[in-house]
Amino acid sequence: MKDLKKLIEIASDGRIFIQTHNYPDPDAIASAFGLQKLLEHYGIKSTICYDGTAEKLSALTMLSNFGIEMVAISDITDMCETDKIITVDAQKYNSNLTDLIGEEIACIDHHPTIFDCEYGYRDVRIVGACASLITEYFIDNHIPLERSVASALLYGIKMDTADFSRGVTHLDVQMYGKLFLHADNDLLDRMKINTLEFADLKAYGSAIESISVFENVGYAFIPFECPDALIAMISDFILALDVIEFSVVYAKRNDGYKFSVRSELPEYHAGKIIQYALQDIGSGGGHARMAGGFAKLPSGDDAYLSHEVHNLFEAAIQRYVNEG
Numbered sequence: 001m002k003d004l005k006k007l008i009e010i011a012s013d014g015r016i017f018i019q020t021h022n023y024p025d026p027d028a029i030a031s032a033f034g035l036q037k038l039l040e041h042y043g044i045k046s047t048i049c050y051d052g053t054a055e056k057l058s059a060l061t062m063l064s065n066f067g068i069e070m071v072a073i074s075d076i077t078d079m080c081e082t083d084k085i086i087t088v089d090a091q092k093y094n095s096n097l098t099d100l101i102g103e104e105i106a107c108i109d110h111h112p113t114i115f116d117c118e119y120g121y122r123d124v125r126i127v128g129a130c131a132s133l134i135t136e137y138f139i140d141n142h143i144p145l146e147r148s149v150a151s152a153l154l155y156g157i158k159m160d161t162a163d164f165s166r167g168v169t170h171l172d173v174q175m176y177g178k179l180f181l182h183a184d185n186d187l188l189d190r191m192k193i194n195t196l197e198f199a200d201l202k203a204y205g206s207a208i209e210s211i212s213v214f215e216n217v218g219y220a221f222i223p224f225e226c227p228d229a230l231i232a233m234i235s236d237f238i239l240a241l242d243v244i245e246f247s248v249v250y251a252k253r254n255d256g257y258k259f260s261v262r263s264e265l266p267e268y269h270a271g272k273i274i275q276y277a278l279q280d281i282g283s284g285g286g287h288a289r290m291a292g293g294f295a296k297l298p299s300g301d302d303a304y305l306s307h308e309v310h311n312l313f314e315a316a317i318q319r320y321v322n323e324g
């Protein structure tokens with residue numbers, strides 16, 4: 001649970017890294033930036049780091065608009081065992097968090113836990129955005145919110161909750177109210193409009209081409225590498241089709257397949273269903289309405305793959321429904 005004094009205590013010696021999940025999205029970046037400023041308020045310096053790329057426009061514009069500095073893990077050559085890591089918007093042992101040599105001392109996250117891990121400090125609460133948890137530390141402790149920090153956190157909340165339409169809790173709404181007073185709301189409105197890049201259209205195009213629907217479940221495949229955040233956006237897009245109430249989008253990676261799942265049905269828990277579907281060939285998990293995972297699939301042509309994925313999720317949905 002939330003205990004700022006304890007967090008500051010364990011972060012007050014050694015070199016501190018704040019690590020987001022791989023391919024960080026706006027909520028991960030906002031949370032890391034917010035935490036960095038929070039620690040700075042107590043005289044603690046830290047470095048934000050990530051694996052994968054932050055190549056999506058929504059992520060890149062955050063860095064330039066809010067003056068956020070993040071270092072790719074490939075550019076950190078001197079991390080050692082005594083360095084300390086705080087994971088944000090991610091938890092140790094998950095497939096979306098590269099295990100680094102430093103010691104994971106703390107975790108602040110809003111995802112359900114898939115693999116238990118002992119941290120010196122743990123604040124994992126299921127809310128719409130990790131940025132809401134970070135904001136609460138500022139509010140509860142009366143720490144001033146700079147305009148750039150408030151704007152970044154607000155952007156993270158908006159993006160992760162799909163503009164307050166997904167997984168929203170009272171805390172998200174409360175924190176939105178607080179941040180709104182300090183944020184650059186005109187800038188945020190402009191950022192929200194321009195989130196689609198020209199290159200994204202290619203991924204949308206192939207997903208649309210491959211889409212198949214079985215009852216109320218939609219499947220789509222992207223046969224080339226693309227960022228996690230884009231796969232997630234396409235999963236949201238497929239879910240917006242009126243006949244689809246549960247979407248499964250998977251994209252090729254050089255060593256397997258990245259999955260993104262969305263559900264609008266309370267009786268189909270996205271996190272549980274993907275966990276069941278991928279448990280023998282990889283791993284997956286997440287929230288009731290949004291989840292992700294990574295797995296290897298048997299080799300074969302696209303038709304064979306889609307057949308396999310369909311079978312895996314069909315069985316997982318059955319299993320989840322039967323467990324009631």
Ligand SMILES: [Mn+2]
Nearest residue numbers: 027089130160
């Ligand atoms: Mn998040």
